[in-house]
Amino acid sequence: MLFDPGPKESRADLFGRDEELGRISNFLSSSSRLLVIYGIRRIGKTSVLKVALNESRIPYCYIDAKALEGDLSVRRLYGLVSRCLSEVAVRFRLEDVIRRIARSLHGVHVLGSGVDLSIIY
Ligand SMILES: Nc1ncnc2c1ncn2[C@@H]1O[C@H](COP(=O)(O)OP(=O)(O)OP(=O)(O)O)[C@@H](O)[C@H]1O
Numbered sequence: 001m002l003f004d005p006g007p008k009e010s011r012a013d014l015f016g017r018d019e020e021l022g023r024i025s026n027f028l029s030s031s032s033r034l035l036v037i038y039g040i041r042r043i044g045k046t047s048v049l050k051v052a053l054n055e056s057r058i059p060y061c062y063i064d065a066k067a068l069e070g071d072l073s074v075r076r077l078y079g080l081v082s083r084c085l086s087e088v089a090v091r092f093r094l095e096d097v098i099r100r101i102a103r104s105l106h107g108v109h110v111l112g113s114g115v116d117l118s119i120i121y
């Protein structure tokens, strides 16, 4: 939606960012590990990232660290990671993969029929 105050998710809604999308797409298909997108507030950083990730079809977990404002705790961070992994499991049908990985990780539990992660620390 054009005037949605949230980040754009599809290229059709994102204007004038083809070059940036191309560069992020090149990054995603390379072996590079770190990408920094910087710019002034509300310039469209999150939007270009989300559109590029959605077009790549790579399963991804998006965590907005702004959600830690006011509660900068490990519990809160783990809560965000849990929620994100649960969403990615459903969205990309990765329940079994995540369940298998979780079995070999200390302190990570997958509960129930969906993926309900509780991280114990
Ligand atoms: N190129 C664009 N085309 C259409 N809408 C855009 C574009 N760039 C930004 N917007 C819109 O502007 C607003 C801010 O975009 P976005 O959240 O992606 O920016 P940001 O740089 O990540 O912001 P912040 O600094 O708050 O993290 C959103 O409503 C988004 O949809």
Ligand SMILES: [Mg+2]
Pocket: 045, 046, 047
């Ligand atoms: Mg942003």
